[in-house]
Amino acid sequence: MSLRALLNYPAGSEGSLVYNTLTVYNTSKDNASNGGQCCLWTVPTGTTWVAIELWGGGGGGSGACCCMSGWPGGSGSYARKILTGLVPGNTYRVCAAGSTTCSNNLNDGINGNPSYVYHENGAINVICASGGNKGCARCQFHIGCSCQGCPQQQCGSFCGSFGICGTTGSAVGSPFCSGSSYQFMPSAPFTMGGNRATKDTCSGFCGGCCAGGYAHWPGGGGATASSHTTGGYCGAAGSGGLVNIFYSTTSA
Secondary structure: OOHHHHHOOOOHHHOOOOOEEEEEOOOOOOOOOOOOEEEEEEOOOOOOEEEEEEEOOOOEOOOEOOOEEEEOOOOOOEEEEEEEOOOOOOEEEEEEOOOOOOOOOOOEOEOOOOEEEEEOOOOEEEEEEOOOOOOEEEEOOOEOOOOEEOOOOOOOOEEOOEEEOOOOOEEEOEOOOHHHOEEEEEOOOOOOOOEEEOOOHHHOOEOOOOOOOOOOOOOOOOOOOEEOOOOOEOOOOOOOOEEEEEEEOOOO
């Protein structure tokens, strides 16, 4: 259940909690290398608590050339935390992850970027969520490979009261025509995006967003390129992250 839904639960006879919302992300959701978004939030007078949830950015897919295909980037992790005892006037740096570049590397994509909230006065990260793992490509992947993900890749990490790690991308090959070989682009936890299948690798060559469209926002992994020709093609960018902040000027 999302943090927003939890905050809306009735609290005895007082009814649902009334709160303000601050949402931080880069509005260029479908652009590679969008730089993310950071802002400085100052605790308003009368505010004693803040609830935060955030998603790290997705990993980017690998580039590919002749007879290569592979696995997409992984999804970003999710974390949430409620801070109490806030001091009015204190400041927090709130940073939503940027999207990745489109990788031309023929073996590896780009690791996703983290999202975090940093307490300027206390000099400490109060909550963070890692970016997704990079995608990867292999020669002749789409012929004779079973369903699998990139080897030796950690699922993700977070710091907060509660979190869910992102997942690696996965793909399936085929012992026959590569028309039944495709990738699964993972979405981040609580985003309801599922794992979207890309085009099959009989489509010839696909670079950038050709294979599976833009990564699901926030925190979705980008597809790895596939190629039946000698050309080099880039992998798709991983999506950027998101930070939601909920707070009230009355005690909860």
